[in-house]
Amino acid sequence: MSMTPAVRAILANYESDNPGTKANLARILMQGRLGGTGKLVILPVDQGFEHGPARSFAINPAGYDPHYHWQLAIDAGLSAFASPLGMIEAGADTFAGQIPTILKVNSSNSWAAARDQAITGTVDDALRLGCAAIGFTVYPGSVSFFDLQEEIAEMSAQAKSVGIATVLWSYPRGGDLSKDDELGVDVGAYAAHMAALQGAHIIKVKLPSDHVAQKDAKKPYEGIDTSTQAARVKHVVQACFAGRRMVVFSGGAAKGADAVYQDARDIRDGGGNGSIIGRNTFQRPRDEAMAMLDKIVSIYKGQE
Numbered sequence: 001m002s003m004t005p006a007v008r009a010i011l012a013n014y015e016s017d018n019p020g021t022k023a024n025l026a027r028i029l030m031q032g033r034l035g036g037t038g039k040l041v042i043l044p045v046d047q048g049f050e051h052g053p054a055r056s057f058a059i060n061p062a063g064y065d066p067h068y069h070w071q072l073a074i075d076a077g078l079s080a081f082a083s084p085l086g087m088i089e090a091g092a093d094t095f096a097g098q099i100p101t102i103l104k105v106n107s108s109n110s111w112a113a114a115r116d117q118a119i120t121g122t123v124d125d126a127l128r129l130g131c132a133a134i135g136f137t138v139y140p141g142s143v144s145f146f147d148l149q150e151e152i153a154e155m156s157a158q159a160k161s162v163g164i165a166t167v168l169w170s171y172p173r174g175g176d177l178s179k180d181d182e183l184g185v186d187v188g189a190y191a192a193h194m195a196a197l198q199g200a201h202i203i204k205v206k207l208p209s210d211h212v213a214q215k216d217a218k219k220p221y222e223g224i225d226t227s228t229q230a231a232r233v234k235h236v237v238q239a240c241f242a243g244r245r246m247v248v249f250s251g252g253a254a255k256g257a258d259a260v261y262q263d264a265r266d267i268r269d270g271g272g273n274g275s276i277i278g279r280n281t282f283q284r285p286r287d288e289a290m291a292m293l294d295k296i297v298s299i300y301k302g303q304e
Helices: 005-012 019-029 047-051 053-057 066-075 085-091 123-128 145-161 185-197 229-239 257-269 286-300
Strands: 040-044 080-084 101-104 133-138 165-170 202-205 246-250 274-276
Touching (some): 019 133, 040 246, 133 145
16 A cells, blocks of 8 residues: 555654654554544553453453454554553464554553553563554653653663654643643643653543643633634644644543544544544444444544
């Protein structure tokens, strides 16, 4: 498949990257039903670490099997599959070459007292398993943020040196941030901007509310339109080097189908690059998940 003008334009924004890294970004951008459009839908399955197996998979027991998630992502025509080391290893041979993978190289768990993550995979693992990218979570606002920044700076530099891309989950948590503040539009845009400054190729953030959390940000935000979710997406994209970096938005906790579809429309209309959506799909029966992903893809293609 020849590369489309939309993908060429995106790759042109990554001026310092070597051909290997750009080729891996192109693998993701040209994959599946959205291939060539510049839009992405990624299936992330790291919830076993973050929430535990029963909370993640008991509602749809097929999800205990890593092959279920690999096959769901492939059959739905998605852009990539993201997961920690063990789940990637469990299907790496069976599904080799069928979908780009993102190795999540740090993780936490639901018992952890600190807003921190441990390194659970390496760039060498990503190379060995044929992954297109590594994924890493940082928590702006937490006491561990500076350590996490230093860890991803080192790992991302290593990944780029061998032609592997970096996806950065940037989730504000900890410090003086309340739960409402974590989703504030100013906080979300700040977190996304820091991920761009950190050198991420693809930035993953949560959809922001219209709340402005920082006292010193209230005056600047008087002149920024945050009245709709699409407008807030547009602002977050603007914060990522005026759209020179790809931004995908988390699907978040389980919600009704109509809310999932409206999120996708708002991401599309705000100029976001797509969705990274896990629980809202794999916790549904397979036929419902396939139907939902089909509609989300159609939304990003402008058909819904």
